[in-house]
Amino acid sequence: MTPKISLLAAAWLVLKKDWQIEWRTRARLTAIIFFSLSTLLLFSFAMGPDVTTLRAHAPGYLWLALLFASVLSLGESFRIESENQALTGLVLTPVEPRAIFVGKVFGNASLLFVLSLVLLPVTVALYDVDLSRDPLRLVLVLFLGSVGISAPGTVYSAISANARARDVMLPLLLFPVLMPLLLAAVSATKFTLQPDPQEQVDSWLKLLTAFDLIYLSVGFLLFPKVAEED
Amino acid sequence: MPPFVPLTLLALVVAAIIAHVASPKVRPWLWKPVAALGAVMLVALWYLGLVWAPPEQFMSDVGRILYVHVPHVWMALIAFTLNVGCAVAYLMKKSWVTDALAESAAEVGVYFGAVGVSMGSIWARPTWGVWWDWDPRLISTTVMLLAYVGYLALRSFTEDPERRATWSAVAAILSYVALPIVWFSVRWWNSLHQVQSSPSTVDKPMVQVLRWGAVTMLCFLYVFVVKRYEIARPRQTAAIELPPLGLPRPEAA
Numbered sequence: 001m002t003p004k005i006s007l008l009a010a011a012w013l014v015l016k017k018d019w020q021i022e023w024r025t026r027a028r029l030t031a032i033i034f035f036s037l038s039t040l041l042l043f044s045f046a047m048g049p050d051v052t053t054l055r056a057h058a059p060g061y062l063w064l065a066l067l068f069a070s071v072l073s074l075g076e077s078f079r080i081e082s083e084n085q086a087l088t089g090l091v092l093t094p095v096e097p098r099a100i101f102v103g104k105v106f107g108n109a110s111l112l113f114v115l116s117l118v119l120l121p122v123t124v125a126l127y128d129v130d131l132s133r134d135p136l137r138l139v140l141v142l143f144l145g146s147v148g149i150s151a152p153g154t155v156y157s158a159i160s161a162n163a164r165a166r167d168v169m170l171p172l173l174l175f176p177v178l179m180p181l182l183l184a185a186v187s188a189t190k191f192t193l194q195p196d197p198q199e200q201v202d203s204w205l206k207l208l209t210a211f212d213l214i215y216l217s218v219g220f221l222l223f224p225k226v227a228e229e230d
Numbered sequence: 231m232p233p234f235v236p237l238t239l240l241a242l243v244v245a246a247i248i249a250h251v252a253s254p255k256v257r258p259w260l261w262k263p264v265a266a267l268g269a270v271m272l273v274a275l276w277y278l279g280l281v282w283a284p285p286e287q288f289m290s291d292v293g294r295i296l297y298v299h300v301p302h303v304w305m306a307l308i309a310f311t312l313n314v315g316c317a318v319a320y321l322m323k324k325s326w327v328t329d330a331l332a333e334s335a336a337e338v339g340v341y342f343g344a345v346g347v348s349m350g351s352i353w354a355r356p357t358w359g360v361w362w363d364w365d366p367r368l369i370s371t372t373v374m375l376l377a378y379v380g381y382l383a384l385r386s387f388t389e390d391p392e393r394r395a396t397w398s399a400v401a402a403i404l405s406y407v408a409l410p411i412v413w414f415s416v417r418w419w420n421s422l423h424q425v426q427s428s429p430s431t432v433d434k435p436m437v438q439v440l441r442w443g444a445v446t447m448l449c450f451l452y453v454f455v456v457k458r459y460e461i462a463r464p465r466q467t468a469a470i471e472l473p474p475l476g477l478p479r480p481e482a483a
Contacts, residue, residue: 155400155404159384159401162393163387163388164389169383169384172379172383172384173377173381173401176380177405180416183419187419203418204418207414207415211411214411218403222321222400222404225396225399226396226400228396229393229396
């Protein structure tokens, strides 16, 4: 069966559909914003009010808050599709499953990206972070990191949306895979916000990009198999 | 033992696993001589590792754990590679055999990996003075272990056998792809922290014993995988033949 529209056009439609659903309720974004706000607050309570420590570890807290929020947000991303078997409908439309993957990845990534932009001023307030060193690169790191979380996350959330104990399943599968991404994103953020005497930030950015590309392509190849079984 | 022996044996083991799966004729007997060989070699390994091999120059007798620790981690790597091979094979051509083999390889790999990492930790305490260190090999093995525990959990949480097979195959590939990235990222990350390096002045008799250990564990790897496969197959058949309950698949509640 040949799809009537191109893959990119279909992916764009899926992305627009996700944005529309999100925009009409704004429930998911609001929920994850407040969830990560309280996570960031909890980190500062757990570490004590010492500003130097907090500032030094701020990139780690920021990415952990994003990572925890991403589990909630990714889980929701396919839950809306399994209601009324919407995903089956999409596959039958016929939208190529790969287009669903691309649309969903960027839907999830954009949500996380917006969340990270919202959290930035909060890190300034809570951890006294200096954002003015290289804001453009910071935005790039946040974007690459959001895509990196979403690429394997979309595949895993499609899997776990229909598994038993799905709320445990998603982080159990996702966190080990995301470990290098967390390392790269935290280091890249750290060397963007703080002095980088050894000029390491570029190699971390490359690692982030490589991670994104690898998981985008692996997910692109494997997602149709997952969608078949949904 | 010449250096090519373990590699040749590895190829032999993979061939033997395939023979075990493919041919009902070798299934009842082939594992028995291998298990016996493994048992005999294990007893010899105790002697070779504890008495025959000279004590390590820096670590003295503590270093002897190497002869079982390193082969365990190697076996875990082999088992996970076997698992991902089966996963790719399953996605290319659906077959219950590769699915069952993937399950058994993953479980055996988690066993070998968990024992290997624990032994590494026991070794690290007197050698490095810590139970845990941010060494790339250590982290990669642990991350791999966690990923495969997730894989096994996914398998046990999915009832539908066809879904289970496809999903776990996809999860296995995603986890396996992460391994080299984890390795590189931890190595770069670690260049910031000054880490004690393990003194690796490996003497010739030690290499011999290490190879002996690897061959011993390879025998056990084979026996474990095929025995676990024999458990997985009937379970799978029972799940496939289970009459449908007449209920729709559990979608969102």
